[in-house]
Amino acid sequence: MDVTTCLLLITVIYCILFFFDTLFKSCAHYPYIKFLHGTGFKIKLFHFQWNTTALNRILVRWGSSHLRFFNVWFALGLYTTLMLLPISVCLILYALFQIITAKGEDLNQNLIVEPIIPGINLPLSELGYYSVTLIFCSIVHEIGHALAAVKEDVHLVNVGVIVLFVIPVAYVNINIEKLTALNPWKTLRILCAGVWHNIVLAFVVFLIYIIMSYAFSTVFYVDNGIYITHVEPNSPLAGPRGLYAGDIITNINDCVVRDEISWTECLVNTWNNKPGFCVTTDLVHSVDESIPIFELPNGAYDCCGPTKKDWLCFEYADNNDGILELPPHMCLPARKVLETSNYFCDLTTQICPNNYHCIYPLLPNATTLLKIKLIQKPDVIYIGHPLDVLHATHVSPYIPRYLFTTPLIADTTMKLLKYIILFSLGLALVNVMPCIYMDGHHITNLLTQIVLKDKVQSRNTITLASIFITLTGTALLLFLCFYSIYTKIL
Known part of the structure; x- marks a missing residue:
């Protein structure tokens, strides 16, 4: 089955599920509604969501053990993420400088910030790698938030996964009231934990990639x-x-x-x-x-x-x-x-x-x-x-060096490791940017309050400064994404 046929089949399945979901809900079909509440499923058009509290106990057990280690671990995450924040801003500004100064053909090949869009700059045949890698990297990201929240005694509400057509994203819900009542630096540790886990994941997988490259070179001819x-x-x-x-x-x-x-x-x-x-x-x-x-x-x-x-x-x-x-x-x-x-x-x-x-x-x-x-x-x-x-x-x-070997395992393994490295670093850089719906939005808001609370008496002024930074970062990031997609399509 080719990729186009598979996408059409997924579209048909979504439409059928949405139709029966709407039908059963409009008829107040009790067994179906009970099933949704019991399993945590939510079905919308081209949108599927699942959440559960079954993993809360495991995450609480992990986060409550080895507190000394987690104190050092998330402190490192805080400092690393704060260092990454200006780097991400500089990347956006450098990308804008590229657009202003470079010619069209050179820019299309060398633009430093661009989104990965299946079918445009990512082969549709590799959509499976895209989905698997994205859900894995986002799970590691959300585990960071969850463990940091448990360590700071913030209650976990639930964890779950959202699938937007074929793009899965994990998430974790934590108690907002307890989060906002924390010391700002403790809150920053929780907010920065996801980015920190993505950075560590990329580094660990990079080491695995080097080891596997050497291992496969003993079974296959490489660079020949x-x-x-x-x-x-x-x-x-x-x-x-x-x-x-x-x-x-x-x-x-x-x-x-x-x-x-x-x-x-x-x-x-x-x-x-x-x-x-x-x-x-x-x-x-x-x-x-x-x-x-x-x-x-x-x-x-x-x-x-x-x-x-x-x-x-x-x-x-x-x-x-x-x-x-x-x-x-x-x-x-x-x-x-x-x-x-x-x-x-x-x-x-x-x-x-x-x-x-x-x-x-x-x-x-x-x-x-x-x-x-x-x-x-x-x-x-x-x-x-x-x-x-x-x-x-x-x-x-x-x-293959031998008749009984095939490059399928090597190709799949190395390509998956490449995607994990790129996606994990990409999620870290994007999430730390001062942009709406990203961790950088909340990180920037807290940093603005910490820096300006002794210099500016009006809370409204501090809030306006935070909103201005976030909206500017959001506008620049959206402009770069749309510009990149536009040039790729042309």
Whole structure:
């Protein structure tokens, strides 16, 4: 089942649940209402909520034991979070500086603050990692608040999970009256505990990531190419001369592929810089079957005619001071050119070894010619958009050393660890920002009161200052998020 079908199925399930929930509630169906109260379920349109008090006793037991350790632990969390607060503000300001000073293309690639949106800058195929990681990081975050509250003798009301369509978020409810009655510094410890737990989680998982990288390197070849795990069946790459699961790619044209990052960079590079090929004069003279060049309806040029489907029109690109050793345009078999060409040329410099000449295919703007080099298999020749190759293939940087191994476990483990590190740090940075509905909102409010209570007599002035800081932080963060989404969509 693909991701789109799965999302449609989830939508249908939500609609059915919402319909029956509304029907039973309107009819005052007692067994159903009793079931909701007993289990803590709440169903709304594309919104599911569950809360319970069953975990309160466990959290109280944890928070009440080892008080000396928790005193030091949450004190460290307080100081670390307070140091992170100005860093998060500086990141927002730096991101705004990027928007003001950088050009559009550079900004789109290097914006330091941007939201992770499935389907825009996160593949929909990795939505499962997104959901699992988010709920795990938010549970660790809320456990921090709960343990700190218990340690300060603040009553826990309940804990629960909210699922907004497919995005789960954990939460903990604590007694607000007892929280506000505490000493401000004790309240800050509780507020900062969630961010502190996310920071510690990211650090611990980072250490695990390093250990697992070393462990997997003993079972898999790493940084020696990429391993094809799946090829979309409807893609042109799935043909008889295309790619198959189990293929190992080492080069795209003259670009060396070592891992997933270099695989993506090589494909993007061939999109931005059309490759040229170095050929000999003898090859061109022996196979050239060109006709007078003419323009096609799609804007490209052709010198082969409609009968030669596997042939391409190439243009002579040598910088030879007007001396033409080859015709300006030539019709050559694409596969033969790429199989015999061991050198590539940059069309800006047009440099080839001695006795070789630079030619490049005349193709539409979004199309390029790729030579995909495989281990122990013939090269794959592909004509099309380079990003179609990226979307049609699923790859792994882990190449099995033995026949009985598969990169599935390594891929799943390492990708999940990466997401936990990124999401945990992201939640820590976002939550500490002075923004509405974030921990930073309450932290900023308390800090403002602590700093200004001896300098400003009017409580209204202190409240207005806190509101101004929070609204400014909220506006800046929302602007950065919407701007990032807008540029990604464009």
